[in-house]
Amino acid sequence: MQYFLDRIRIAVAEATRTPPDQIRVEQPRDASKGDFAVPCFVLAKAANANPAQFAAELATKLAGDLIEMEVAVAGPFLNFRVERGELAKRTIESILDAGLSFGSSEEGRTKRIVIDMSSPNIAKPMSVGHLRSTVIGAAVKRLHKFLGFETFGINHIGDWGSQFGKLVAAVRRWGGGVDLENDPIKALLDLYVRYHEEEGKDPSLDEEARAAFRELESGVDGEVRAIWRRLTELSLAEFEKIYARLGVEFDLVRGEAYYETHLDATVQRIVDAGITEESQGALIVDLESIKKGMPPCLLRKTDGTTLYATRDLAAVFERWELHHFERCLYVVGMDQRLHFQQLKAVLKRLELFWEPRVVHVDFGMLRLPEGKMSTRKGRVVFLDDVLDRAVQEARRIIVEKNPGLADLDRVAEQVGVGAVVFNDLKRERVKDIEFVWEEVLSFEGETGPYVQYTHARLSSILRKAKESGEGAVPPDWGAVGDAASVLLSLGRFPQVVRSAAEHAEPSEVTQYLLGLCRETNSWYASTRVLGEAPPATAARLALVAAIQTVLATGLGLLGLAAPAEM
RNA sequence: GCGCCGGUAGCUCAGCUGGAUAGAGCGUUGGCCUCCGAAGCCAAAGGUCACAGGUUCGAAUCCUGUCCGGCGCACCA
Incomplete structure (x- = not known):
């Protein structure tokens, strides 16, 4: 995604003769407007022009440069929509090439962080x-x-x-x-x-x-x-x-x-x-x-x-x-x-x-x-008890929903502990938390198990594809055109990691993962992966693999296991 | 009394260094498994972004004040 951001930034910079680092490219809240946007207020002001008019003129100047995207003018905003196949190909390939190191970097090399x-x-x-x-x-x-x-x-x-x-x-x-x-x-x-x-x-x-x-x-x-x-x-x-x-x-x-x-x-x-x-x-x-x-x-x-x-x-x-x-x-x-x-x-x-x-x-x-809580008054909740009860609850649910699971003990531990850990990392650090058992032991909605579950379902598809040998043809990237929001989220992962580290704020990662899972599950519910035309299946399998990779990496960074089955 | 932090839907929270119609989860109501895992998905209802001023083309976001809540304020850690 950095690729597209850079493309836009450089093109706009050249067209307006502004230093690239002063061009702000954002992602519209409302996805129907486009994938990326450049608000022209500041640029227009510098040129002493009317923002809407400035945007319109800028759009015509950019016309020949950004061939892989549509440029639309919406009042003082310039909206960009990347061609779907191009978005899919670039995003998915960069993730699958990097694997579990997607989002990592060497920028901290030789610098030491001491953490108490x-x-x-x-x-x-x-x-x-x-x-x-x-x-x-x-x-x-x-x-x-x-x-x-x-x-x-x-x-x-x-x-x-x-x-x-x-x-x-x-x-x-x-x-x-x-x-x-x-x-x-x-x-x-x-x-x-x-x-x-x-x-x-x-x-x-x-x-x-x-x-x-x-x-x-x-x-x-x-x-x-x-x-x-x-x-x-x-x-x-x-x-x-x-x-x-x-x-x-x-x-x-x-x-x-x-x-x-x-x-x-x-x-x-x-x-x-x-x-x-x-x-x-x-x-x-x-x-x-x-x-x-x-x-x-x-x-x-x-x-x-x-x-x-x-x-x-x-x-x-x-x-x-x-x-x-x-x-x-x-x-x-x-x-x-x-x-x-x-x-x-x-x-x-x-x-x-x-x-x-x-x-x-x-x-x-x-x-x-x-x-x-007061240790002196004996009014405390012991961590061990919380973990035990969460694991017990995880086990109960697994027995109910997936009775054949081979590695029950291990997975119950991963899911139960994961629920507790995720729950603690979910909110912004500064916020006080009221400890409510019901909330800690919940495995639905915005929880760790929800993310783990999404990961497990994707893993399941990949497992089946491997067995049937599907996906071994050149992908038709247009077949994941309906997954644009997922693709854009995937592309954001590296920035999310960097920001979370800089702010020492793990909740940026938890919130990101929840969003990615929401979009993924929504897509998953409406689009079939296996058994479609081979090039379409190949593209969708690649997307599934990319999401699964990012989820596994994200969970790992937070300290949660990413079981393939649960 | 002074200082620090918070206040967004009934509840718990997102909202990216100010940008286009403020979003999720839980709960409520109604739908979806002869189809890749229903720990899931879709839809509806739900808002004076605590309050009042100010800065700005534009404020939930920045500034000032007020209110409410949490925490802290020399021989504890």
């Missing part, structure tokens, strides 16, 4: 809330990789901070009665909830927790540290199971605790830069000069221990030294927006030129119908 994603907290269950960071991060990573970037995904585990003092204190007090081996996450959650229940009644608990964290941070290798280490191991093992189901991998899994030994140097570096000050006994960086009203960044508390921000600074410094990243993306919820603004503000005060490359890829919060 998932980053759950130790000793807490992974909730559907963490799913967003994991799934968005993984998709953003794949998108970049597809465009040739070197990607580096980091799971920055929350294994440090005063909350672990609380947990260690809780384990010491009540740990004997809790089964940490069998269902460790559940047991830890119970401890966590119990701590917060009893904290109010028993002030000594708080002191114990503080003491425990002080000991932890002092580096003493005693009982506190042993307990902490055990909690970490148990949690990581549980997390791994979920990542395996989601098909998510990291290049580095590292707890915040790692930065323990870097903290003094980090603080020193900032002190040496002369931007710190003492305030109410704490060590801070004032940020008023960056943005009026922004709260200061705390590096050290009154008691000398460090904070989240200190550790994130240590981490970002190291990431820069190691990767010299093009961008460092933090896929973290919106509730931490201020934190990242402060982080960037400190980098600004340090006058680090790479500060703009640090980007907070934020996303909206997930709520339950009964209110905000």
Whole structure:
């Protein structure tokens, strides 16, 4: 499709003697107007002419140039309609030539993208809330990789901070009665909830927790540290199971605790830069000069221990030294927006030129119908349960609709998990989501299984064609003339991928796939592929193969499987 | 109180860096499997694009203000 866009842009540029990059070629919302359009308002203004008249004159100038398309004048718009056979041939052949790499590129070569994603907290269950960071991060990573970037995904585990003092204190007090081996996450959650229940009644608990964290941070290798280490191991093992189901991998899994030994140097570096000050006994960086009203960044508390921000600074410094990243993306919820603004503000005060490359890829919060999720109150939906129920539902439907399916377990897993993942990537990142079981477990309409199903049907046709040997004649491209909207969508795929990566917005891909499936299914319902005149069948089979390829690629980028049968 | 984000059909959302008559899904109603997979397709109904100003040839889209909702605001992460 880029081909046609370029043809139009260059022709118009020459005819109007305007630089090509200033010519805007768009696709009309209303397909009946044409495949492409050039609004002439701006061009006419530059020529000091009436837009409609300008368009009409331009059309006559273009007449000889663009032989493969019709040029029509509609008031101030110039509409282009590509000859159907030409549109089909160019689009389909470029996709089938490239195969699964259609839409990929090398434009990111030598550039490195660091992505901080998932980053759950130790000793807490992974909730559907963490799913967003994991799934968005993984998709953003794949998108970049597809465009040739070197990607580096980091799971920055929350294994440090005063909350672990609380947990260690809780384990010491009540740990004997809790089964940490069998269902460790559940047991830890119970401890966590119990701590917060009893904290109010028993002030000594708080002191114990503080003491425990002080000991932890002092580096003493005693009982506190042993307990902490055990909690970490148990949690990581549980997390791994979920990542395996989601098909998510990291290049580095590292707890915040790692930065323990870097903290003094980090603080020193900032002190040496002369931007710190003492305030109410704490060590801070004032940020008023960056943005009026922004709260200061705390590096050290009154008691000398460090904070989240200190550790994130240590981490970002190291990431820069190691990767010299093009961008460092933090896929973290919106509730931490201020934190990242402060982080960037400190980098600004340090006058680090790479500060703009640090980007907070934020996303909206997930709520339950009964209110905000709260680990402390035990009001959470566990990710494992969601996946299990979705897979169970997928299995039920498969048994009902496709009882003969050979690989039931595997496909049910692919479809069920796919539904959950797709559902999370469907909307724009910034939007808050209310978690509704009914919606997550729905497999109809704008869902992952809908896309997978479309893919499976196309695969089915291709399978049958292979068996019967159809399609082995030169195609009659005119036979897919009724699929123009599908062809135009297929042609857009590379731009969609590029835009989604740039904006770190996987929903651009999900929305695109839904549209492509809608158009495909509509076409499919009205046009027969197999058993038609051989050249027609050949062309339609090629189209089916092209769509199937793009769907498979798109699903893959989002982290969904594309089963051939379901 | 201050700051950030959102507000489009009954519900959930698209609407591409401002362009031609604002589109889907769910739900509702009515159709379509002797034909490549009905997890599908077709059709109908459903809109003061929160509200008020402004910029522009042109605003759901940009600016200002108001209202509503979410989130955040120094020793949690």
